Amino acid sequence: MRPAPGSYLSLTRVWSPGDRIEISMPFTLRIERALDDPSAQSLCYGPLVLPALNNSRTWRTFSFYQHLKLDGDLGAAVKPLGQPNFFGTHGHTLRPLYIGVNDAHHICFKRAEPTVVFGAVESGVSNETVDDKGFSFLDRVWQAAPFADHGRFVQRVLNVSAEWQARGRFTRHDRREVINAAVRAEDSMRPS
Numbered sequence: 001m002r003p004a005p006g007s008y009l010s011l012t013r014v015w016s017p018g019d020r021i022e023i024s025m026p027f028t029l030r031i032e033r034a035l036d037d038p039s040a041q042s043l044c045y046g047p048l049v050l051p052a053l054n055n056s057r058t059w060r061t062f063s064f065y066q067h068l069k070l071d072g073d074l075g076a077a078v079k080p081l082g083q084p085n086f087f088g089t090h091g092h093t094l095r096p097l098y099i100g101v102n103d104a105h106h107i108c109f110k111r112a113e114p115t116v117v118f119g120a121v122e123s124g125v126s127n128e129t130v131d132d133k134g135f136s137f138l139d140r141v142w143q144a145a146p147f148a149d150h151g152r153f154v155q156r157v158l159n160v161s162a163e164w165q166a167r168g169r170f171t172r173h174d175r176r177e178v179i180n181a182a183v184r185a186e187d188s189m190r191p192s
Helices: 137-142 150-166 172-184
Strands: 029-033 040-045 087-089 092-094 109-111 115-118 121-126
Touching: 040 087, 115 137, 115 172, 121 172, 137 150, 150 172
Parallel strands: none
Antiparallel strands: 029 040, 040 109, 087 092, 115 121
């Protein structure tokens, strides 16, 4: 039985000793943005917040988009470590917030995605311009992930870059470079 996400599931039957219910709740990695500053973000695994262990008093800076494949899975940039719910990225250990509350950690990090890059293909175009909600060009593109195929990914890049150019965030040259990079990135964006 597969209930719809966000709904309830009722089990009605005559129960006997030894009956079992198995529940599978696959967690995925995702980003949560701070409401007042979209560049301040937290990494989560299902409902678990994953702070980065570090005693520095400055922001940790992470970049993820260059690692994403068409499925948009952050697992390409955030790797599981030996213990359940422990991950590593950018030289940092990430672990659930409920473990070791006395350890120095960063619940939020700053996102740094300075140029528009698709896999291993650089466009040379700045990604630092944001819209009125604080989202960059790459943020807007990847909101539509997962992509069924490379053609749908390129279509998304075409649509968002047209919007970016119409609003003066990209020049015609910028848009052309971004589209060319998206087309050339097909091989580097295939899921492994």
